[in-house]
Amino acid sequence: MNRFAALLDRLAYEPRRNAKLRLLVDYFRHTPDPDRGYALAALTNSLMFKEAKPGLIRGLVEERTDPVLFRMSYHYVGDLAETTALIWPHPVSGEDKTPGPGHNNPPPHVPTISEVVETLATTGKSELPARVAGWLDALDETGRWALLKLITRELRVGVSARLAKTAVAQLGGVEPDEVELIWHGLEPPYEALFAWVEGRAPKPETSNPAPFRPPMLSHPLEEEDFPKLDAADFLGEWKWDGIRLQAVSGRSGDGRLVRRIYSRTGEDVSGAFPDLVEALDFEGAIDGELLIVREGRVQSFNVLQQRLNRKAVTPKLMAEFPAHLRVYDILTEGDEDLRHLPFSERRRRLELLVARLDDPRIDLSPLVEFSSWEILAAARSDPASVGAGPDADAIEGCMIKRADSPYLPGRPKGYWYKWKRDPYLVDAVMMYGQRGHGKRSSYYSDYTFGVWRDGPDGEELVPVGKAYHGFTDEELLKLDRYVRNHTVNRFGPVREVEYGKDRGLVLEVAFEGLQRSTRHKSGVAMRFPRINRIRWDKPAAEADRIETLEKILERGEKEIHPLKGPMIEQDTGGEAP
Amino acid sequence: MALRSIDILTQTSQGLYCPLGDFHIDPIRPVKQALITHGHSDHARSGHRAVLATRETLRIMGVRYGEDFAGATQEAPLGKDIRIKDVTVRFTPAGHVLGSAQIAIEAGGTRIVVSGDYKRAEDPTCLPYEVVPCDVFITEATFGLPVFRHPDTRGEVRKLLDSVNLFPERAHIVGAYALGKAQRVMALLREEGYDKPLYLHGAMERLTELYKSEGVPLGETPKVVAAERSKLAGAIVICPPSSIQDLWSRRFPDPVTCFASGWMRVRARARQKGVELPLVISDHSDWDDLCRTIRETGAGEVWVTHGQEDALVHWCTMQGIRARPLHMLGYGDEGEAEDPGHPSAAAGGGDA
Numbered sequence: 062m063n064r065f066a067a068l069l070d071r072l073a074y075e076p077r078r079n080a081k082l083r084l085l086v087d088y089f090r091h092t093p094d095p096d097r098g099y100a101l102a103a104l105t106n107s108l109m110f111k112e113a114k115p116g117l118i119r120g121l122v123e124e125r126t127d128p129v130l131f132r133m134s135y136h137y138v139g140d141l142a143e144t145t146a147l148i149w150p151h152p153v154s155g156e157d158k159t160p161g162p163g164h165n166n167p168p169p170h171v172p173t174i175s176e177v178v179e180t181l182a183t184t185g186k187s188e189l190p191a192r193v194a195g196w197l198d199a200l201d202e203t204g205r206w207a208l209l210k211l212i213t214r215e216l217r218v219g220v221s222a223r224l225a226k227t228a229v230a231q232l233g234g235v236e237p238d239e240v241e242l243i244w245h246g247l248e249p250p251y252e253a254l255f256a257w258v259e260g261r262a263p264k265p266e267t268s269n270p271a272p273f274r275p276p277m278l279s280h281p282l283e284e285e286d287f288p289k290l291d292a293a294d295f296l297g298e299w300k301w302d303g304i305r306l307q308a309v310s311g312r313s314g315d316g317r318l319v320r321r322i323y324s325r326t327g328e329d330v331s332g333a334f335p336d337l338v339e340a341l342d343f344e345g346a347i348d349g350e351l352l353i354v355r356e357g358r359v360q361s362f363n364v365l366q367q368r369l370n371r372k373a374v375t376p377k378l379m380a381e382f383p384a385h386l387r388v389y390d391i392l393t394e395g396d397e398d399l400r401h402l403p404f405s406e407r408r409r410r411l412e413l414l415v416a417r418l419d420d421p422r423i424d425l426s427p428l429v430e431f432s433s434w435e436i437l438a439a440a441r442s443d444p445a446s447v448g449a450g451p452d453a454d455a456i457e458g459c460m461i462k463r464a465d466s467p468y469l470p471g472r473p474k475g476y477w478y479k480w481k482r483d484p485y486l487v488d489a490v491m492m493y494g495q496r497g498h499g500k501r502s503s504y505y506s507d508y509t510f511g512v513w514r515d516g517p518d519g520e521e522l523v524p525v526g527k528a529y530h531g532f533t534d535e536e537l538l539k540l541d542r543y544v545r546n547h548t549v550n551r552f553g554p555v556r557e558v559e560y561g562k563d564r565g566l567v568l569e570v571a572f573e574g575l576q577r578s579t580r581h582k583s584g585v586a587m588r589f590p591r592i593n594r595i596r597w598d599k600p601a602a603e604a605d606r607i608e609t610l611e612k613i614l615e616r617g618e619k620e621i622h623p624l625k626g627p628m629i630e631q632d633t634g635g636e637a638p
Numbered sequence: 639m640a641l642r643s644i645d646i647l648t649q650t651s652q653g654l655y656c657p658l659g660d661f662h663i664d665p666i667r668p669v670k671q672a673l674i675t676h677g678h679s680d681h682a683r684s685g686h687r688a689v690l691a692t693r694e695t696l697r698i699m700g701v702r703y704g705e706d707f708a709g710a711t712q713e714a715p716l717g718k719d720i721r722i723k724d725v726t727v728r729f730t731p732a733g734h735v736l737g738s739a740q741i742a743i744e745a746g747g748t749r750i751v752v753s754g755d756y757k758r759a760e761d762p763t764c765l766p767y768e769v770v771p772c773d774v775f776i777t778e779a780t781f782g783l784p785v786f787r788h789p790d791t792r793g794e795v796r797k798l799l800d801s802v803n804l805f806p807e808r809a810h811i812v813g814a815y816a817l818g819k820a821q822r823v824m825a826l827l828r829e830e831g832y833d834k835p836l837y838l839h840g841a842m843e844r845l846t847e848l849y850k851s852e853g854v855p856l857g858e859t860p861k862v863v864a865a866e867r868s869k870l871a872g873a874i875v876i877c878p879p880s881s882i883q884d885l886w887s888r889r890f891p892d893p894v895t896c897f898a899s900g901w902m903r904v905r906a907r908a909r910q911k912g913v914e915l916p917l918v919i920s921d922h923s924d925w926d927d928l929c930r931t932i933r934e935t936g937a938g939e940v941w942v943t944h945g946q947e948d949a950l951v952h953w954c955t956m957q958g959i960r961a962r963p964l965h966m967l968g969y970g971d972e973g974e975a976e977d978p979g980h981p982s983a984a985a986g987g988g989d990a
């Protein structure tokens with residue numbers, strides 16, 4: 062457990078993907094089976110045990126500590142698992158170290174991660190507290206923290222299942238996608254997998270009848286791409302404002318149809334969509350977008366989110382938020398792998414499959430007809446005008462795909478592009494600068510900005526968002542210097558800068574959409590805000606007013622997108638810290 | 639009849655004051671006669687008329703403030719009684735930094751110990767703490783919450799060395815307080831067998847030289863040449879905490895930000911400082927050692943100077959020891975005693 066704890070500890074602080082990868086590879090290389098396999102299972106959330114509840118931990122720690130000291134400590138640390146890990150008294154010795162482990166008190170046995178996982182899977186609810194307490198007695202602070210995070214299923218060290226599998230692949234120089242392909246046929250502690258990547262055994266036979274296959278991703282379309290691309294080579298589709306899913310169905314050895322739904326990153330999310338799983342009456346793998354459709358009309362992302370936010374999937378929830386899959390590609394059918402076929406051919410196979418299925422819960426994403434980029438641009442800015450009808454609100458742009466493109470895992474260049482609507486622009490005034498993370502932790506690289514509104518004492522700035530990209534490295538240096546030279550207040554990592562009618566820096570902010578928000582002082586939250594230009598030239602008094610944003614909202618703008626892209630929603634409104 | 643403790647030691651706006659001996663201990667403003675526990679700038683200030691301190695502390699003050707830091711100085715020998723007017727004082731090692739001492743004041747059969755900052759953990763750069771039995775024990779409480787338990791320093795240093803091995807193309811920038819922590823980290827690295835040069839930020843140079851001249855072996859410690867920073871892949875660089883996030887540290891190859899401090903025990907504190915490799919190494923007592931020390935002194939009364947006073951006072955009370963917080967201002971402005979997460983620290987303390 063100590064080694065695993067040290068790994069988690071390091072991962073939790075390490076912002077860089079490549080460094081995380083190196084830490085993982087190093088761990089897998091130097092940790093024996095089955096410990097490393099259980100660690101891999103923990104990181105990919107593949108462990109089968111019921112998570113321990115915070116109440117159990119609280120009960121254990123409160124039995125052993127002074128309530129006043131516990132309360133002060135919890136208040137200071139702010140996290141129950143961490144407080145417990147730190148405050149847990151030495152067994153026997155209490156806070157007095159002297160009579161601790163010694164001749165008469167042999168040090169307690171430190172459990173391995175394998176022992177912990179195996180015990181959790183077999184221990185009943187009533188025995189669990191004593192087990193956990195015994196482990197906590199034996200471990201040190203970092204070990205206890207890792208144990209508590211593990212048993213409550215709250216690892217959160219910024220490692221995706223994909224990254225963990227990539228590390229395993231790197232161990233033996235195989236492709237991550239090869240690991241992905243056999244993954245769902247494997248079980249913790251994955252001894253066969255490690256044996257294969259280390260060249261000690263043949264590739265494990267995957268017995269999984271419905272495996273996840275890494276999806277093909279697109280590139281954003283840039284202005285400079287157009288001259289290089291011939292519209293005649295491409296097919297167009299709407300880009301739906303939903304969630305990308307892969308639906309897979311296949312026969313197991315005993316002839317049963319196994320149906321699964323995977324997220325874009327390969328998490329098995331079947332449990333959340335029983336209504337959709339039921340509809341997967343085919344053998345194959347299809348790629349599409351999860352949407353909520355009521356009376357034939359696609360609902361906004363906000364509505365979809367309401368379903369995703371519910372933990373319990375009840376019949377009422379499914380009736381109120383019917384899950385729908387709008388498909389755009391097919392990867393396999395029966396035993397046949399279709400991924401090498403051109404997109405136009407796969408599309409034909411997909412149309413046939415959807416027609417055969419004849420299920421209202423699964424339909425085809427229509428093609429958008431166009432003969433030139435100008436026509437597509439017009440369609441993109443007004444989908445309703447070219448047949449999107451009532452679903453136009455759920456469209457966030459276009460996809461263009463080469464008609465001859467094979468289905469390739471990852472983000473291959475030159476095949477698929479996404480072309481989003483032009484962004485909105487607003488001129489706002491910088492109000493706070495905050496230190497960035499990782500490589501940018503020494504710069505004030507996150508900027509909260511505001512627009513004018515009427516306040517009790519005349520016009521005032523109200524924060525409307527926070528942006529941390531869109532500028533060049535050179536501009537970052539200038540912005541960082543600006544924050545340092547114009548600081549009027551400091552709050553931890555945040556600096557308030559000078560702003561007012563006659564001073565302040567105007568930032569032209571580009572963003573994708575707006576949402577009403579009660580969490581933000583301004584009442585709006587921006588989606589994907591970024592610094593488009595720095596308006597060194599523009600007086601702060603001439604920045605935009607909140608009414609500009611209100612108007613965009615009134616135009617029926619769509620909601621924020623919390624499941625796509627990195628860290629969008631957090632802190633967008635930038636209340637003063 | 640024994641004197642009452644408050645006849646021996648009281649509080650004035652300058653700090654702790656002994657009326658019978660007419661001197662202050664670690665006063666925060668210039669006074670006539672100051673007894674100084676150790677060289678950290680919140681305890682040792684310049685401008686006093688006369689200063690009594692250990693030889694090492696006087697040297698440290700000389701380096702920091704210039705040789706004319708006080709009107710007159712007198713060396714306090716460790717373990718020897720010194721008579722000052724109606725009281726006897728005695729300096730005893732506190733284990734905090736080089737030259738740090740507790741000051742015992744005795745009069746009329748009552749002994750009060752002002753411990754200054756202290757720790758019980760092993761430290762190759764200074765003399766170990768010695769328990770001084772007393773009636774009243776005056777303690778700090780920088781890490782006075784039971785969540786603060788400092789681990790074995792060897793494990794922390796190994797964490798750093800493991801990272802250097804795993805990321806040989808990156809520079810490891812270790813933030814450490816210039817007096818004490820920096821030299822302790824260097825000594826610990828040497829104990830673990832690290833024998834490459836340890837690169838120093840300019841602000842660490844003179845105090846490190848002082849430590850070396852006092853016989854603390856720290857090996858080769860070249861100063862970082864600004865123009866050479868980009869060439870220090872694989873190196874360990876020691877700098878003041880304020881520099882780990884500053885422009886200065888950006889020029890090193892893909893730096894790994896490390897910070898050696900007891901505050902690193904709490905994750906939110908480490909994250910707040912943008913630390914990627916926290917090293918829990920403290921020159922203050924952790925909770926267990928604060929409690930153990932109070933017990934071992936046998937004191938019937940405890941005064942808590944600065945830090946998390948409330949928790950420690952509560953603990954004393956539960957043990958049947960009379961205790962009160964002194965709420966002393968002006969301490970904790972240098973080094974670890976400053977909680978990096980506290981808003982006032984961030985506002986007042988610049989980037990530190």
Ligand SMILES: [Zn+2]
Nearest residue numbers: 678734755973
């Ligand atoms: Zn100190």
Ligand SMILES: [Zn+2]
Nearest residue numbers: 755969970975
């Ligand atoms: Zn202090």
